[in-house]
Amino acid sequence: MKLLKFLMLPENRLPLLILTGLLILVFFLYGELGRSHRSALEAASNAKTCQELSKRIIELKKKPELISGNMSSTAQIAQSVESAMVQAEIPAGKLVRVEPRSAKRFEKTPFLEQPSHLEFREVTMEQLIRFLHTLSTQNRLETMDLRLHAPRSSASETGPEIWNAELVLTNTIYSP
Secondary structure, eight states: OHHHHHHHOHHHHHHHHHHHHHHHHHHHHHHHHHHHHHHHHHHHHHHHHHHHHHHHHHHHHHOTHHHHTTOOSHHHHHHHHHHHHHHTTOOGGGEEEEEEOOOEEOTTSSEEEEEEEEEEEEEEHHHHHHHHHHHHHHSOOEEEEEEEEOOSSOOOTTSOOEEEEEEEEEEEEEOO
């Protein structure tokens, strides 16, 4: 009861109002302090991640030969094609043509793209897919162009479908 009388007195209203305002301000500032602390921790974590990524980029710039792999000559490309044909179970006689083309600079970068034109006769789709997968995963040769044609001679209708394929493989070479 005394507290209620104390609160109702006109001369106590202003100090109580100021005290209430100050308490609200303290709670608000405490919440802002927590939010700022969490943001600072997140910013520190992001800065550390950025530093690690920056170091990684610098390391990769120092070792550009890793991008081109070991595929720098026409003989090495031919060897990779032969190896992929063995893994895809494509007989050597099915490869009709391998035509390396001259390398061209990729825009204004220190990289060259070296295309090679290949032509297969009467291979199954499964063989072709295994061949292309092996080249891209193990040898970093990418297929830039692929054309499939049904062969002129009809195969037996009980066996798998066979196709003639023309493709352009591209090898990326670092050459500053």
